[in-house]
Amino acid sequence: MxxxxxxxxxxxxxxxxxxxxxxxxxxQCFAKDTHGRPKKYDHTTSPGVTLNVTDKEVVIDNGIVQITIANPEGYLTGVSYGGVHNILEYHNKEPNRGYWDVVWDTNGYNGTDWLLGSSFNVVVENEDQVEVSFTYKWDSTTWNTSQVWRIPANVDRRYIMLRGSSGFYAYSILDREEGMPAAKMYQIRSVYKLDEQRFHYMAISDDRQRTMPMPQDRDTGLPLAFKEAVLLTNPTNPDFRGEVDDKYQYSCEDKNNKVHGWISFDPQIGFWIITPTNEFRSAGPVKQDLTSHVGPISLAMFHSAHYAGYDVTMSFQQGEPWKKVFGPYYVYLNSISQDTDFHQLWDDAKHQMIQETRSWPYEFPLSNDFPxxxxxxxxxxxxxxxxxxxxxxxxxxxxxxxxxxxxxxxxxxxxxxxxxxxxxxxxxxxxxxxxxxxxxxxxxxxxxxxxxxxxxxxxxxxxxxxxxxxxxxxxxxxxEPLRNGPTLWQIGIPDRTALEFYVPQPSSLFVNKLYTDSDQNKFRQYGLWERYAELYPDNDLIYTVGQSDYHTDWFFAQVTRKAENNTYKPTTWQIIFALHDVIPSTNYTLRIALASATRSELQVRFNDPELTIPHFTTMVIGSDNAIARHGIHGIYRLFNVDVPSEWLCVGNNTIYLKQTKHESPFFGVMYDYIRFEGPPPTT
The missing domain is CATH 2.60.40.1120 (Carboxypeptidase-like, regulatory domain)
Known part of the structure; x- marks a missing residue:
């Protein structure tokens, strides 16, 4: 060779x-100042940081931004900036403005822990930096007796404000010690609910930003089959009538989820969540999660089961120790004059994101757990x-x-x-x-x-x-990628998504106008799974190698088919391919790479659709829900099937791909890539 x-x-x-x-x-180029910040701030002209502590609240102010934090609970009750007394939704109860939460369960309980502190501590206080800590110490004596269940972990929530910084930093440390009870954690996040009367424009990326519906528009809308989705029937802005609002339409892969937020038009202010690294997020760079959505709500997501399901549950055994630092992330605020194009706020936020990314890891957080x-x-x-x-x-x-x-x-x-x-x-x-x-x-x-x-x-x-x-x-x-022999045929591109396959236009009843002209985001529309039965009303998909084109002839997801009385039927797809000869007593190879699976069993049969025992089955796999949540991929899975020559024949052959689970319209698989290999050449 x-x-x-x-x-x-x-x-x-x-x-x-x-x-x-x-x-x-x-x-050299990414040099930091003495606080580990980008060289952007003029400390000679910026006022120092001040700290004011009372029995009920902690106020940190650097002359640009002021934040008010409940003492000792640690949730954010107010953010003042740009002449606005509070850019958080002040009509909400104080604990429901800026907070952390963990969705979790243990034997006998499941619910949400708001990570409320029970004591307050000043970590550092000087003109250049203030860092404060709100802690909770888990108490075994109240376990199973308190009316308020707490996750079996010690909690340390921290806020940092620096001189000259147009924002603040936040991070949390969760610490499980030996002897703590078993528990599972499904979601860890930080939430900001902004002033509904001011923040109407959301931005996630250059091509994903728009004026958004109001929260009351969802309340008056029509709930759809997937519970988070609502058809807007009587919105405050008539332009939104007939659109679908669904928070999963604004999800993002973690590798791209570095800055997102909201813009107020009067005054022109931006509120941005900047995450300079993914090191503390779970499950790798292409894990998808929520960003911002109608509220206006902005999220810093650290861990969730979204687009992955129970496979990514953080499951702790009795007495299992564990400690992790979530963050710091940066809440950045910016403003421009009323006669300036508001898009400059987004451009500035991107620039700030680059500065924060270049300065990672920060040198200023003072927890010993942050290296x-x-x-x-x-x-x-x-x-x-x-x-x-x-x-x-x-x-x-x-x-x-x-x-x-x-x-x-x-x-x-x-x-x-x-x-x-x-x-x-x-x-x-x-x-x-x-x-x-x-x-x-x-x-x-x-x-x-x-x-x-x-x-x-x-x-x-x-x-x-x-x-x-x-x-x-x-x-x-x-x-050395897996391979046994030369490629005889292939369907798709091995890129771990189903984006190259046929993604249909949405029904005219279920449209989000943000994506009507976007090829790269066309999969984010609601209800695309229902288009399959419309496109294939009588028979399932048949793909003929050498004649069909996977861009137009391979539906992006193998879903169920609606039957009578709101029930659903399994679907069986066919791949027809010709072999000019079959080498006896040898193995061919079928490789099936799945981009997503939701409570599915994919059975594979060669040349006999009625075979009682399939030639191959994945067994029941997946809970990523990517079909319903407009994800185009979830967890990547690769299946390699040895195909004895006895299963094949000279001439046309047919592979039957049957997805057997059919209790829901959201059950199904997305394919990434299928390849059929010949046997290795003899030497």
């Missing part, structure tokens, strides 16, 4: 030079690909996603939420496959990755041990 190892060696030298330059740039830059490590290397049936030479793993997570098998990072406390560190490789992962906590990791355009997951299973100041050079790593 003629593999170009000399070329790989030269790439290794180039990588070393590239990384040396990059590390120099990191230290500073010198206490972290670097890992760098290059990922190469050797696909012997695609090219004989080694290729660069161009734009691969590379990450460090708890040791495990390939792809285990998708559901890893608490082992090694749940931190993950990801980066995007350059076009030559070179990568640099910086700011890594001390610990033991495996290195994981995947490359757009190639099937499956990569894992470097040797332990990578990070200590303070580690700089680990991994050199050239070679990923």
């Amino acid at each position: 003629n593999v170009s190892w000399r070329k790989a060696k030269s790439w290794g030298l180039a990588l070393f030079i590239t990384m040396a330059v990059e590390m120099f740039l990191v230290s 500073k830059s010198v206490e972290r490590g670097f890992v760098f290397g290059r990922l190469l690909i050797h696909d012997r049936y695609k090219l004989r030479t080694i290729m660069a793993g161009s734009y691969a996603w590379i990450g460090l997570a708890a040791p495990g098998v390939a792809g285990s990072w998708q559901t890893e939420t608490k082992v090694h406390v749940g931190y993950q560190f990801w980066t995007r490789a350059d076009r030559n496959g070179g990568f640099l992962i910086k700011g890594v906590h001390e610990g033991t990791y495996n290195l994981f990755g995947w490359v757009p355009g190639f099937i499956g997951d990569y894992v470097y299973i040797e332990d990578i041990i990070i200590t303070q100041g580690s700089v680990i050079k991994l050199g050239n790593l070679v990923y």
Whole structure:
């Protein structure tokens, strides 16, 4: 086999030079001031930070922003900025304005913990910085006896304000000690509910921003089949009549969820959640979650089951210890004059996000549980690909996603939420496959990755041990994607989503106008699952290799079909392909990569749809709900099926793909990629 190892060696030298330059740039261009902030603030002219504490509240003020926090509970009751006394919704009860919560359960109880503090402490107070702490100490003597259930963990909620900063930082530390009861955590987040009369315009990205409906528009609307979705029938703004509002239409992959928020037009003020890193979020960079939605509500999400289901539940056994820092994230406020284009607020927020990202990890948080830059490590290397049936030479793993997570098998990072406390560190490789992962906590990791355009997951299973100041050079790593033989045919693109398949236009009854002209976001419309039965009223989808086009002839999701009396039927799709000859006594290979699965069982049969026992079954898999929640993907799964030549015949063959579970319109699978391989050539 003629593999170009000399070329790989030269790439290794180039990588070393590239990384040396990059590390120099990191230290020079991304320089921080003495507080670890971007060099943006003029401390000589900015007033100092002040702290005022009473029995009921804590007020922090730096002359730009003032925040008021309940003492000792720790929820935010007010944010003053730009001449507005309180940009939070002051009609709400005080605990329902700016708060943290955890959705959890234990034996005999399930509900929400608001992480309320029971004591207050000043961590630091000077003109340059104030940091305050609101803590709760779990008490075993009141467990099972209190009327208010609390998660079995110690809680430390903190706020930081810096001199000259147009905003504030927030983070929380959850700490389970040995001896604490078993529990499961399903969601951890921070919530801000803004002034309904001022904040009407939401922005998530350059192409996902709009004026939003009002909360009362949802109250007067028509609830739809999926409980969070409402058809707006009598909105305060007539332009919204006939539109669907659904908070999941504004979800986002974590790798893109760095800044989002709201704009007030009078005065022109922006409120932004800036998350400079994903290291404290669960389940990797393509995990999807909520951002902002009608309220106006803005969220900092750290952990949830959205688009993944129970596979990502944080489940703690009796006595299992665990500690994790969630954040800090930055609440940024900006303003412009009334005669200026309001879009400049979004542009400025993006610029601030870049500054915050470059200054990570921050040096100013004072918790001992938050490691500073010198206490972290670097890992760098290059990922190469050797696909012997695609090219004989080694290729660069161009734009691969590379990450460090708890040791495990390939792809285990998708559901890893608490082992090694749940931190993950990801980066995007350059076009030559070179990568640099910086700011890594001390610990033991495996290195994981995947490359757009190639099937499956990569894992470097040797332990990578990070200590303070580690700089680990991994050199050239070679990923050999799964393959047994040459490709005979394929459907789709191995990119871990179903976006390349046919996503229909929504019903005229269920439209969100934000996405009517967007090819990249067309899957975010409500009710697309119902279009399948309209497009295939009598028979299920049939795809003929060599004639059909997956862009137009492969529906984006294999869903159920509505039957009589509000029941549903399973669906069976067919793939027809021709073989000019069949090599006897050998195995072919069918690879099915799923982008999503919700309470589904996919059965595979060759040339006999009535076969009692299928040739292959996934068994029942998935609870990511991505079909109903407009996600285009959930958890990635790859199934590899050995196909004995006895199952095949010369001429036309048919693969029957039956999704058997049919209790709901939301049950089904999304395909990422299907490939049929011939047997390996004889030598």
